[in-house]
Amino acid sequence: MSDETRKIAFICSKGTLDMAYPALIMGWAALGNGIDVTVFFTFWGMDMITKDRVDHLELAPVGNTSMKMSMMGMHTGNLGIPNILGILPGMTAFATKLMKDKIAALEVPPVSEFLQMMADGGAKLYACKMSVDLMELKKEDFIDGVQAIVTAADFMDMTEGAQMVFI
Amino acid sequence: MTTRVIANKTVAVNDEGFMINPAEWTKEIAVELAKEESLPELTPEHWKVIEFCRKDGLTSGKAPTLRRITSTAGVTTKEMFALFPKGPAKKVARISGLGKPEGCV
Structure with missing residues:
Protein backbone atom coordinates (compact mmCIF):
# COMPACT_ATOMS: atom_id res chain seq x y z
CA MET A 1 0.00 0.00 0.00
CA HIS A 56 -39.44 10.39 2.03
CA LEU A 57 -37.31 9.83 -1.06
CA GLU A 58 -39.36 8.21 -3.79
CA LEU A 59 -39.08 6.16 -6.92
CA ALA A 60 -41.48 6.94 -9.77
CA PRO A 61 -42.27 4.18 -12.26
CA VAL A 62 -43.26 6.72 -14.95
CA GLY A 63 -40.60 7.17 -17.59
CA ASN A 64 -38.43 4.56 -15.92
CA THR A 65 -37.85 2.13 -18.74
CA SER A 66 -35.48 0.06 -16.65
CA MET A 67 -38.00 -0.73 -13.98
CA LYS A 68 -38.40 -4.39 -14.80
CA MET A 69 -37.43 -5.86 -11.48
CA SER A 70 -39.11 -8.87 -9.95
CA MET A 71 -42.10 -7.81 -7.91
CA MET A 72 -43.36 -9.52 -4.79
CA GLY A 73 -41.49 -12.68 -5.66
CA MET A 74 -42.84 -12.68 -9.22
CA HIS A 75 -40.33 -12.60 -12.03
CA THR A 76 -41.70 -10.22 -14.59
CA GLY A 77 -39.15 -10.94 -17.28
CA ASN A 78 -39.13 -8.13 -19.79
CA LEU A 79 -42.34 -6.57 -18.51
CA GLY A 80 -42.23 -3.55 -16.27
CA ILE A 81 -44.89 -1.25 -14.89
CA PRO A 82 -46.42 0.30 -18.06
CA ASN A 83 -46.08 4.08 -18.16
CA ILE A 84 -49.82 4.46 -18.53
CA LEU A 85 -50.31 2.69 -15.19
CA GLY A 86 -47.47 4.63 -13.64
CA ILE A 87 -49.54 7.81 -13.77
CA LEU A 88 -52.24 6.34 -11.56
CA PRO A 89 -52.44 7.79 -8.06
CA GLY A 90 -50.46 5.68 -5.62
CA MET A 91 -48.14 4.11 -8.18
CA THR A 92 -45.12 6.11 -7.02
CA ALA A 93 -45.86 5.15 -3.42
CA PHE A 94 -46.22 1.53 -4.52
CA ALA A 95 -42.91 1.48 -6.42
CA THR A 96 -41.19 3.26 -3.54
CA LYS A 97 -42.49 0.78 -0.99
CA LEU A 98 -41.42 -2.12 -3.18
CA MET A 99 -37.88 -0.77 -3.52
CA LYS A 100 -37.58 0.13 0.18
CA ASP A 101 -38.68 -3.37 1.17
CA LYS A 102 -36.17 -4.95 -1.20
CA ILE A 103 -33.39 -2.74 0.15
CA ALA A 104 -34.32 -3.58 3.74
CA ALA A 105 -34.40 -7.29 2.90
CA LEU A 106 -30.73 -7.03 1.91
CA GLU A 107 -30.06 -5.51 5.34
CA VAL A 108 -29.05 -2.24 3.73
CA PRO A 109 -30.04 0.65 6.02
CA PRO A 110 -32.38 3.50 5.05
CA VAL A 111 -30.74 6.63 3.57
CA SER A 112 -30.80 8.70 6.78
CA GLU A 113 -29.18 5.93 8.84
CA MET B 1 -1.27 -19.59 -3.12
CA THR B 2 1.82 -19.02 -1.02
CA THR B 3 2.78 -19.75 2.53
CA ARG B 4 4.51 -17.56 5.03
CA VAL B 5 5.66 -17.80 8.61
CA ILE B 6 3.76 -15.62 11.08
CA ALA B 7 4.49 -15.89 14.80
CA ASN B 8 6.52 -19.08 14.22
CA LYS B 9 3.71 -20.79 12.36
CA THR B 10 3.56 -21.53 8.64
CA VAL B 11 0.22 -20.47 7.21
CA ALA B 12 -1.30 -20.25 3.72
CA VAL B 13 -1.98 -16.73 2.47
CA ASN B 14 -3.37 -15.26 -0.75
CA ASP B 15 -1.60 -12.60 -2.79
CA GLU B 16 -3.30 -9.83 -0.83
CA GLY B 17 -1.93 -11.20 2.42
CA PHE B 18 -5.19 -12.64 3.75
CA MET B 19 -5.01 -16.04 5.40
CA ILE B 20 -6.69 -18.76 3.38
CA ASN B 21 -7.41 -21.26 6.12
CA PRO B 22 -9.02 -19.62 9.19
CA ALA B 23 -8.28 -22.78 11.20
CA GLU B 24 -4.55 -21.95 11.07
CA TRP B 25 -5.15 -18.70 12.96
CA THR B 26 -3.85 -18.14 16.46
CA LYS B 27 -3.95 -15.14 18.79
CA GLU B 28 -0.20 -14.72 18.32
CA ILE B 29 -0.75 -14.47 14.56
CA ALA B 30 -3.39 -11.79 15.17
CA VAL B 31 -0.88 -9.75 17.16
CA GLU B 32 1.66 -9.95 14.33
CA LEU B 33 -0.88 -9.15 11.60
CA ALA B 34 -2.12 -6.21 13.66
CA LYS B 35 1.42 -4.80 13.74
CA GLU B 36 1.52 -5.04 9.95
CA GLU B 37 -1.74 -3.08 9.89
CA SER B 38 -0.16 -0.28 11.98
CA LEU B 39 -1.76 -1.42 15.24
CA PRO B 40 1.15 -1.98 17.62
CA GLU B 41 -1.09 -2.95 20.52
CA LEU B 42 -4.39 -4.82 20.68
CA THR B 43 -6.59 -3.65 23.55
CA PRO B 44 -9.52 -5.60 25.07
CA GLU B 45 -11.79 -3.53 22.77
CA HIS B 46 -9.85 -4.75 19.72
CA TRP B 47 -10.11 -8.33 20.96
CA LYS B 48 -13.84 -8.02 21.46
CA VAL B 49 -14.22 -7.19 17.75
CA ILE B 50 -11.69 -9.80 16.63
CA GLU B 51 -13.38 -12.51 18.66
CA PHE B 52 -16.76 -11.54 17.25
CA CYS B 53 -15.35 -11.74 13.71
CA ARG B 54 -13.76 -15.11 14.39
CA LYS B 55 -17.02 -16.53 15.73
CA ASP B 56 -19.13 -15.01 13.00
CA GLY B 57 -16.66 -15.90 10.25
CA LEU B 58 -16.35 -19.51 11.30
CA THR B 59 -20.13 -19.88 11.44
CA SER B 60 -20.93 -18.20 8.14
CA GLY B 61 -17.76 -19.12 6.28
CA LYS B 62 -16.99 -15.51 5.36
CA ALA B 63 -15.70 -12.38 7.02
CA PRO B 64 -18.46 -10.18 8.47
CA THR B 65 -19.01 -6.84 6.77
CA LEU B 66 -18.48 -3.59 8.64
CA ARG B 67 -22.22 -3.09 8.93
CA ARG B 68 -22.67 -6.58 10.33
CA ILE B 69 -20.02 -5.89 12.97
CA THR B 70 -21.53 -2.56 14.01
CA SER B 71 -25.08 -3.90 14.07
CA THR B 72 -24.38 -7.11 15.99
CA ALA B 73 -21.09 -6.93 17.90
CA GLY B 74 -22.07 -4.07 20.20
CA VAL B 75 -19.52 -1.66 18.77
CA THR B 76 -20.47 1.60 17.04
CA THR B 77 -19.28 2.79 13.64
CA LYS B 78 -17.28 5.56 15.32
CA GLU B 79 -15.58 3.07 17.64
CA MET B 80 -14.74 0.77 14.73
CA PHE B 81 -13.02 3.58 12.84
CA ALA B 82 -11.19 4.60 16.02
CA LEU B 83 -10.07 1.04 16.83
CA PHE B 84 -9.09 0.11 13.27
CA PRO B 85 -8.39 3.40 11.52
CA LYS B 86 -8.13 3.62 7.75
CA GLY B 87 -10.09 0.68 6.50
CA PRO B 88 -11.65 -1.18 9.44
CA ALA B 89 -13.49 -3.75 7.31
CA LYS B 90 -10.42 -5.12 5.58
CA LYS B 91 -8.12 -4.67 8.56
CA VAL B 92 -10.14 -6.59 11.08
CA ALA B 93 -10.86 -9.37 8.58
CA ARG B 94 -7.16 -9.78 7.88
CA ILE B 95 -6.18 -9.72 11.56
CA SER B 96 -8.89 -12.28 12.31
CA GLY B 97 -7.47 -14.68 9.74
CA LEU B 98 -10.51 -14.43 7.50
CA GLY B 99 -10.84 -13.51 3.82
CA LYS B 100 -11.80 -10.09 2.54
CA PRO B 101 -15.41 -9.20 3.44
CA GLU B 102 -17.62 -10.04 0.45
CA GLY B 103 -20.77 -8.00 1.14
CA CYS B 104 -21.14 -4.41 -0.02
CA VAL B 105 -22.49 -2.91 3.17
Missing part, protein backbone atom coordinates in the same frame (compact mmCIF):
# COMPACT_ATOMS: atom_id res chain seq x y z
CA SER A 2 1.32 3.44 -0.87
CA ASP A 3 1.74 6.00 1.91
CA GLU A 4 -0.52 8.53 0.30
CA THR A 5 -4.19 8.01 1.16
CA ARG A 6 -6.44 7.54 -1.85
CA LYS A 7 -9.23 10.11 -2.05
CA ILE A 8 -12.63 9.87 -3.65
CA ALA A 9 -15.39 12.46 -3.97
CA PHE A 10 -19.03 11.98 -4.90
CA ILE A 11 -21.33 14.65 -6.27
CA CYS A 12 -24.93 13.71 -5.48
CA SER A 13 -27.31 15.62 -7.72
CA LYS A 14 -30.38 13.40 -7.62
CA GLY A 15 -33.14 13.10 -5.05
CA THR A 16 -34.80 9.84 -6.02
CA LEU A 17 -34.50 6.73 -3.90
CA ASP A 18 -32.60 4.74 -6.51
CA MET A 19 -30.08 7.51 -7.15
CA ALA A 20 -29.43 8.06 -3.45
CA TYR A 21 -27.83 4.70 -2.90
CA PRO A 22 -24.86 4.53 -5.31
CA ALA A 23 -22.80 7.13 -3.45
CA LEU A 24 -23.75 5.62 -0.11
CA ILE A 25 -22.76 2.10 -1.06
CA MET A 26 -19.55 3.09 -2.81
CA GLY A 27 -18.67 5.69 -0.20
CA TRP A 28 -19.15 3.20 2.61
CA ALA A 29 -17.03 0.63 0.78
CA ALA A 30 -14.36 3.30 0.31
CA LEU A 31 -14.35 4.17 4.02
CA GLY A 32 -14.11 0.47 4.84
CA ASN A 33 -11.03 0.28 2.63
CA GLY A 34 -9.33 3.27 4.21
CA ILE A 35 -10.09 5.74 1.42
CA ASP A 36 -10.81 9.39 2.23
CA VAL A 37 -14.43 10.23 1.28
CA THR A 38 -16.05 13.57 0.51
CA VAL A 39 -19.66 13.95 -0.64
CA PHE A 40 -21.08 17.13 -2.15
CA PHE A 41 -24.86 17.42 -2.36
CA THR A 42 -26.33 19.65 -5.03
CA PHE A 43 -29.68 20.34 -6.72
CA TRP A 44 -32.12 17.45 -6.11
CA GLY A 45 -29.41 15.72 -4.11
CA MET A 46 -30.24 18.24 -1.37
CA ASP A 47 -33.24 16.05 -0.55
CA MET A 48 -30.84 13.39 0.68
CA ILE A 49 -29.56 15.62 3.46
CA THR A 50 -32.68 17.66 4.24
CA LYS A 51 -34.22 16.40 7.50
CA ASP A 52 -37.80 16.73 6.27
CA ARG A 53 -37.10 14.94 2.99
CA VAL A 54 -34.52 12.23 3.57
CA ASP A 55 -37.00 9.66 4.86
CA PHE A 114 -26.67 5.27 6.07
CA LEU A 115 -25.63 8.93 5.99
CA GLN A 116 -25.11 8.85 9.75
CA MET A 117 -22.92 5.76 9.35
CA MET A 118 -20.92 7.57 6.68
CA ALA A 119 -20.45 10.63 8.90
CA ASP A 120 -19.45 8.41 11.84
CA GLY A 121 -16.97 6.67 9.57
CA GLY A 122 -15.31 9.97 8.77
CA ALA A 123 -16.91 10.93 5.45
CA LYS A 124 -17.12 14.68 4.92
CA LEU A 125 -20.59 15.74 3.80
CA TYR A 126 -21.14 19.18 2.28
CA ALA A 127 -24.16 21.07 0.98
CA CYS A 128 -23.89 23.15 -2.19
CA LYS A 129 -24.11 26.89 -1.54
CA MET A 130 -25.96 27.69 -4.74
CA SER A 131 -28.55 24.97 -4.13
CA VAL A 132 -29.01 26.19 -0.56
CA ASP A 133 -29.78 29.67 -1.91
CA LEU A 134 -31.92 28.34 -4.73
CA MET A 135 -34.06 26.18 -2.47
CA GLU A 136 -34.05 28.65 0.40
CA LEU A 137 -32.59 26.18 2.86
CA LYS A 138 -30.54 26.79 6.02
CA LYS A 139 -27.86 24.77 7.79
CA GLU A 140 -30.47 23.83 10.44
CA ASP A 141 -32.53 22.10 7.76
CA PHE A 142 -29.82 19.50 7.26
CA ILE A 143 -29.11 16.25 9.07
CA ASP A 144 -26.32 16.34 11.66
CA GLY A 145 -23.66 14.73 9.48
CA VAL A 146 -23.50 17.71 7.12
CA GLN A 147 -20.40 19.68 8.05
CA ALA A 148 -20.87 22.90 6.13
CA ILE A 149 -22.37 24.75 3.21
CA VAL A 150 -19.65 25.29 0.64
CA THR A 151 -19.25 26.83 -2.80
CA ALA A 152 -18.26 24.88 -5.88
CA ALA A 153 -14.81 26.45 -5.69
CA ASP A 154 -14.43 25.39 -2.04
CA PHE A 155 -15.34 21.87 -3.06
CA MET A 156 -12.69 21.91 -5.77
CA ASP A 157 -10.08 23.04 -3.23
CA MET A 158 -11.12 20.33 -0.78
CA THR A 159 -10.95 17.52 -3.29
CA GLU A 160 -7.58 18.15 -4.84
CA GLY A 161 -6.19 14.85 -6.07
CA ALA A 162 -9.46 12.99 -5.49
CA GLN A 163 -11.23 10.74 -7.95
CA MET A 164 -14.64 12.22 -8.78
CA VAL A 165 -17.90 10.39 -9.22
CA PHE A 166 -20.93 12.36 -10.44
CA ILE A 167 -24.31 10.87 -9.68
